[in-house]
Amino acid sequence: MNSCQQKAMEKLLHGHGCANQLLIMDQTESDSSMEREDLAKSVLHCFSDALSILIDTNDHQDDQSNNSSPQDSSPVLESSRKPLHKRGRKTSMAESSDYHRHESSTPIYHDGFLWRKYGQKQIKESEYQRSYYKCAYTKDQNCEAKKQVQKIQHNPPLYSTTYFGQHICQLHQAYATFPIDTSDFEEHEGSHMIRFGHPNISFSSSTSNLRQHQNHQDRIKDEYMKPVIAEDWSPSQWMSSEVALAVEAFEFNPFWTSHDLSS
DNA sequence: GAGATTTGACCCGT
DNA sequence: ACGGGTCAAATCTC
Numbered sequence: 001m002n003s004c005q006q007k008a009m010e011k012l013l014h015g016h017g018c019a020n021q022l023l024i025m026d027q028t029e030s031d032s033s034m035e036r037e038d039l040a041k042s043v044l045h046c047f048s049d050a051l052s053i054l055i056d057t058n059d060h061q062d063d064q065s066n067n068s069s070p071q072d073s074s075p076v077l078e079s080s081r082k083p084l085h086k087r088g089r090k091t092s093m094a095e096s097s098d099y100h101r102h103e104s105s106t107p108i109y110h111d112g113f114l115w116r117k118y119g120q121k122q123i124k125e126s127e128y129q130r131s132y133y134k135c136a137y138t139k140d141q142n143c144e145a146k147k148q149v150q151k152i153q154h155n156p157p158l159y160s161t162t163y164f165g166q167h168i169c170q171l172h173q174a175y176a177t178f179p180i181d182t183s184d185f186e187e188h189e190g191s192h193m194i195r196f197g198h199p200n201i202s203f204s205s206s207t208s209n210l211r212q213h214q215n216h217q218d219r220i221k222d223e224y225m226k227p228v229i230a231e232d233w234s235p236s237q238w239m240s241s242e243v244a245l246a247v248e249a250f251e252f253n254p255f256w257t258s259h260d261l262s263s
Numbered sequence: 264g265a266g267a268t269t270t271g272a273c274c275c276g277t
Numbered sequence: 278a279c280g281g282g283t284c285a286a287a288t289c290t291c
Contacts (some may be wrong), residue, residue, distance in 0.1 A: 085281095116283095121280090121282075123281075130281090134283095
């Protein structure tokens with residue numbers, strides 16, 4: 001597998017994890033439709049990014065074969081092919097070599113990663129403030145992924161979420177697999193897990209905190225131990241019809257295992 | 264009390 | 278000097 005395929009695979013696994021998070025939220029009778037929507041959008045973003053990577057790869061291969069100019073068929077990914085500044089400090093993070101920008105009617109807070117806000121600033125010529133986030137595992141795992149969230153339009157509301165850098169933390173991979181392989185409930189004790197925005201679904205890197213949530217997780221685990229047939233899964237069960245249609249277009253099923261995705 | 268967020272100050276490139 | 282990005286002390290929340 002080449003590096004592009006590896007990236008696409010990581011995106012798919014991340015989307016997989018988000019979809020599983022959706023599953024947890026529903027089975028715990030969460031009433032936060034907004035968070036559910038965020039996760040559903042994240043699933044779509046991940047798949048869009050994965051497709052974009054694969055399309056870019058094909059374009060690149062086409063370039064090598066016929067030297068034609070590639071078209072940007074990506075609806076979401078606005079990344080690395082943009083020219084960089086020639087020298088000196090980049091005038092903005094958006095000119096860094098690796099960024100992805102998403103625009104949506106709601107800010108993306110729950111995208112499957114754990115972020116820590118480290119700044120907020122009023123940007124000139126914008127009436128809205130920009131918020132700066134970095135991966136919560138910046139120190140622990142030297143993960144330098146960052147994101148910026150900014151409202152860019154009031155009516156209709158429009159938010160821009162820009163991601164910079166790649167996650168090198170192990171978080172997303174563990175997250176992507178744990179709901180499927182229930183043995184991970186034990187294996188992740190003491191290791192890094194995730195805390196999402198929903199107060200009832202909280203995992204921590206410390207064993208003591210994890211134990212505090214053990215009873216609740218046991219209940220979740222029990223739910224997972226119920227037999228669920230992958231063929232029975234339908235996006236419309238978990239998300240709005242509009243998003244569900246898009247997910248169905250990807251023929252995605254959260255009950256797939258990592259092996260299913262990689263084979 | 265620990266961890267997360269807020270916010271003014273600071274750094275650095277233009 | 279200006280503006281975007283980051284730091285870190287103060288504050289807040291659980």
